[in-house]
Structure formats: structure tokens, C-alpha cells
Amino acid sequence: MTDTPDTAVLDAALQMVDVWNRLSADKQALLLKRFGTQENALAALVTTQLLAPAQA
Template identity: 85%
Template sequence: MTDQSPTTTPDAAVLDTALQMVEVWNRLSENKQALLLKRFGTQENALAALVTTQLLAPAKP
């Protein structure tokens, strides 16, 4: 069995991503949240879209 620190396990990565998604959502204005909910149907879908957008955004010089 290999020794892995808790921060490198797949479970920890998923948890970290989920926490980041919640932080992003909480920083949005109520209007922006409402627009995203209308467009994507659920908070989970809206957050996934936000995270994907951030991951696919070109690196800033």
C-alpha cells in the first residue's frame, strides 16, 4: 500500500473542488445566481459550468 497525504487523494481533490465551487457561488450576486439558475436549471449545473469555464479559460500572460 502506498502512503498518500490526505491532500493528494482523489477524495480530497473532489472535496476541494466542491468547496471551491461553493465559494464561487457565494461570491456571486443574487441576480447572477438567478440568471445562472434560469440558464442551467440547477445550482449544481450552474457551478459546473462556472468551474469548466475557469478551467478552459486561456492562461493570462
């Protein structure tokens, strides 16, 4: 794949779905309570990942 903004968003989304699947049920419940839906919680996780400073 090429390194485009679309690819970066897709990669971040796939990583956050993986993170979501590894969260405990309690942590998922807390995120659902805060964000309302799994989609909103994943969007927040993706945004956080995309805005995080690059790690060397």
C-alpha cells in the first residue's frame, strides 16, 4: 500500500479494532458508557492514535 492519508486512517482503524478486541469487558463497557456506541468509541480511539505524537 502507498503511504496516503486514507491508508493512515485505515491502518489506525484496524489497529484500534484490534485494541478494542483485546480490552476487557469492563473497559469496553466504560468506553461504551462514555461514547454511547462502539463506533463512537472506536472513532475516539482512532482519532487519539492519529493525533498522538509519532514514536521513533
